[in-house]
Amino acid sequence: MNFTNPDTAPLFDKQLYIFDMDGTIYLGSKIFPFAIKFINNLRAAGKKILFFTNNASHTTDFYVEKLTRLGFSPTREEIMTSGDVTIEFLKRHRQGKSVYLVGTDELVENFRENGITILSGKEESADIVVTSFDTTLTYEKLDNACRFVRNGAEYLSTHPDFNCPTESGFIPDSGAIAAFVTASTGKAPTYFGKPHKETIEMICEATGFACGEMCIFGDRLYTDIAVGKRHGVTAILVLSGETTEEDVDAAEEADKPDYVFDSLENVDQIMFA
Numbered sequence: 001m002n003f004t005n006p007d008t009a010p011l012f013d014k015q016l017y018i019f020d021m022d023g024t025i026y027l028g029s030k031i032f033p034f035a036i037k038f039i040n041n042l043r044a045a046g047k048k049i050l051f052f053t054n055n056a057s058h059t060t061d062f063y064v065e066k067l068t069r070l071g072f073s074p075t076r077e078e079i080m081t082s083g084d085v086t087i088e089f090l091k092r093h094r095q096g097k098s099v100y101l102v103g104t105d106e107l108v109e110n111f112r113e114n115g116i117t118i119l120s121g122k123e124e125s126a127d128i129v130v131t132s133f134d135t136t137l138t139y140e141k142l143d144n145a146c147r148f149v150r151n152g153a154e155y156l157s158t159h160p161d162f163n164c165p166t167e168s169g170f171i172p173d174s175g176a177i178a179a180f181v182t183a184s185t186g187k188a189p190t191y192f193g194k195p196h197k198e199t200i201e202m203i204c205e206a207t208g209f210a211c212g213e214m215c216i217f218g219d220r221l222y223t224d225i226a227v228g229k230r231h232g233v234t235a236i237l238v239l240s241g242e243t244t245e246e247d248v249d250a251a252e253e254a255d256k257p258d259y260v261f262d263s264l265e266n267v268d269q270i271m272f273a
Helices: 009-013 033-044 060-070 082-093 105-113 139-150 174-185 197-207 221-231 245-250 264-272
Strands: 016-019 048-053 079-081 098-102 128-131 154-157 163-166 169-172 214-218 234-238 259-261
Touching: 009 234, 009 264, 016 033, 016 197, 033 048, 033 264, 048 060, 048 197, 060 079, 079 082, 079 197, 082 105, 082 128, 082 197, 098 105, 098 139, 128 139, 128 174, 139 174, 154 174, 197 221, 214 221, 221 234, 234 264, 259 264
Parallel strands: 016 048, 016 214, 048 079, 098 128, 128 154, 214 234, 234 259
Antiparallel strands: 163 169
16 A cells, blocks of 8 residues: 555544444444444543444434444444434524435434424425435335425435445445436435535534544545545544555545554554553
């Protein structure tokens, strides 16, 4: 690999350590024990932790239960998803608008609990279409979404990830579903989640930290690393998920991460050896 890490001393000065989940601290149902050790070491050093996933197919409560079961001991305030960012945008800027949501039952219920009017798909029109990572996807849902978008609905997507990594390989994610709608309608969505500014704005507001006080660990160049590079957050790539060394070599200089490690185990060894 043609990437050489700079001095790692600045990593010690950060106050908020943001972690992508799938591919970074675990892979599908496979736990990375070194990630638990690293995060526990950060907490013991007085650092703050935030788990942020673009995977909006599950709610915060789901991730609290999952991360607790896996051994990460999170609080509810330490977890945020692209679904949370999208909901916050709708509540602040699209109050009262009707939404057709292509998403899991969990995500639909989360939208409803936040006072968002969710359509069934049988209506003539919708104010907004939101697509997400939907493991219950049907052709009918896609057809409804395309019809509403063609009829003038604003088109939003929770996050742009094309693939979700699992222990047995990749499965199509939110960006792949959005690509279907775009191919059919000619309209691209406005994306939320990483790497978009709404995510960083929400993290700053929720935690009270400035961008320069944060660093983010992730396995994707175009989401995890891009959100850091675009908004002044130190971006650290781990090669335990989607991105390969070849991808890093091929990236434009402006899109390369600030640091690259094989996994969080290497970062832990450097910071807490």
